Amino acid sequence: MPELPEVETTLRGLEPHLKGQSVVKLVVRNRRLRWPIPSGLEAKLRGQTLLGMRRRAKYLLLEFPHGHLLSHLGMSGSLRLLTGDLTPQKHDHFDLAFANGMCLRYHDPRRFGLLLWTKREPAMHRLIRHLGPEPLSDKFTGEYLYRLAQKRKAAVKNFIMDGRIVVGVGNIYASEALHRAGIHPTRPAGRISLARYQNLASIIKIVLAEAIAAGGTTLKDFLNSAGLPGYFAQKLLVYGREGLPCGTCLSLIRNLTVGQRASFYCPKCQN
Numbered sequence: 490m491p492e493l494p495e496v497e498t499t500l501r502g503l504e505p506h507l508k509g510q511s512v513v514k515l516v517v518r519n520r521r522l523r524w525p526i527p528s529g530l531e532a533k534l535r536g537q538t539l540l541g542m543r544r545r546a547k548y549l550l551l552e553f554p555h556g557h558l559l560s561h562l563g564m565s566g567s568l569r570l571l572t573g574d575l576t577p578q579k580h581d582h583f584d585l586a587f588a589n590g591m592c593l594r595y596h597d598p599r600r601f602g603l604l605l606w607t608k609r610e611p612a613m614h615r616l617i618r619h620l621g622p623e624p625l626s627d628k629f630t631g632e633y634l635y636r637l638a639q640k641r642k643a644a645v646k647n648f649i650m651d652g653r654i655v656v657g658v659g660n661i662y663a664s665e666a667l668h669r670a671g672i673h674p675t676r677p678a679g680r681i682s683l684a685r686y687q688n689l690a691s692i693i694k695i696v697l698a699e700a701i702a703a704g705g706t707t708l709k710d711f712l713n714s715a716g717l718p719g720y721f722a723q724k725l726l727v728y729g730r731e732g733l734p735c736g737t738c739l740s741l742i743r744n745l746t747v748g749q750r751a752s753f754y755c756p757k758c759q760n
């Protein structure tokens with residue numbers, strides 16, 4: 490699943506090529522994404538200038554003079570840039586063609602992604618307004634986590650993966666951050682000290698920033714690349730390493746299901 494670092498890398502890869510360009514046409518081949526692509530969107534976008542792009546959680550927001558396109562990659566979506574006329578393949582659901590000859594093509598076998606339009610401020614959109622702070626922002630701190638965790642019995646891993654608490658901490662990054670912070674994934678969120686939350690918050694920022702930096706190295710291949718711009722060459726310490734030795738203590742990494750998600754941890758280093 491595309492995680493926050495992949496979406497951030499997609500944004501950084503696309504924006505320099507598309508900002509300031511006007512839309513020649515939107516071609517929709519399949520409207521049936523997680524929500525249907527609105528009918529009439531083709532006419533709405535034609536001739537309009539893309540003023541800028543930004544990311545909120547895992548949503549990409551494309552700003553036009555009269556509103557925003559809201560895009561999400563879902564479980565299996567990817568956006569790539571094409572130059573020239575490449576024949577669409579299966580699962581290439583829409584193209585957004587620009588005046589400079591660039592074409593933004595969306596590919597999504599499972600169709601859990603979306604492309605919506607909003608005239609209002611995107612922060613007020615029903616999919617966005619309830620979301621917690623960005624993990625890389627100053628609002629996200631150990632104090633913030635500690636305050637919200639009080640009296641919560643939920644496993645800390647579920648707590649930090651809850652988008653109402655903080656956005657963009659997916660399963661891989663939650664597992665890695667908890668390992669580096671030495672916190673067991675099932676420890677109740679309300680039974681963790683302020684000092685440990687301060688450490689965890691800074692580690693979450695580091696883990697995500699490292700993944701974004703690793704993604705940056707794939708940006709040169711972004712143009713005309715096949716599929717996702719990157720699941721990055723970031724070294725994972727526990728995720729997917731069940732039965733392999735922990736890099737710190739050599740205990741064997743375990744895999745436990747927490748909130749229906751595979752959770753990898755070291756039984757000795759994490760408590």
Ligand SMILES: [Zn+2]
Pocket residue numbers: 735736737738739740755756757758759
């Ligand atoms: Zn260990």
